[in-house]
Amino acid sequence: MPEGQPTYDPGMRWNDSMGLRPSGGSYGAPVAEGAGFKYDEATLHELVKDWVDLAKEYVADRNEAELIAIAMPPGREYASGGNAEVTRESGKALLVTLDERIAYCERMADKYRAALGKYATAEDGATSAINQQPKGLV
Template sequence: MPEGQPTYEPGLDWNAVTGFRPSGGSYGTPVAEGAGFKYDEATLHDLVKEWRGLAKEYLGDLSDARRIALARPPGLEFASGGNAEITQQSGTALEEALDQRIAYCENMANKYVAALGKYATAEDHATAVINQQPKGIA
């Protein structure tokens, strides 16, 4: 692992530096020119799973944020009421941020699902073109 502050170094393979190896597809490894897909099918499936998993984690956090937004003062004195009000505002702000993050993650997952659909359509088209070719040696 490099020492000091992280800096951008074009072409640096962080997977090699950190020892991380993705579980599925290529995660952006260059592919042959063609239909323009940047990820292979396995990677797209992994990305959908990861984005949906992250959305699910945020959803779990949202229930905790709701409890914060509904905080009650521990006592009836002024300080307790003011503290609870500030805590409620923080909880509400957290809920809003988590709602945005959930929507973003779901949107990203949906984009990869759409890409999978395009991938499948392109693959079906290529198969149909190949199947239309004459069989055998010409």
């Protein structure tokens, strides 16, 4: 595993072994200048899917983290009770963090869906403009 802070690499699938297998996505491949889009339509669809998939992974993690937030002490002595209390507090903090990450991923997917809508509108406008041109040689 590389040293340093982990960074999101959209070309990686983190469910694969240590996220080392590239997905083969285009992610920002150059597109023709024009309507101001950095990504082509296929890449936008891929980005939506990746953000939705990442949100689903966080939801699955959250479901498991709920068990940490309700941890019970294994015994009745003071140390067990104190340990369980600290574990529950950690679990609650984890739930808050996962909720924030889920919301962030959902917002990112929504942004790319909105971009897809703008992309489709621009495509329709360009198609309409082309169709209004006179046919044949001028």
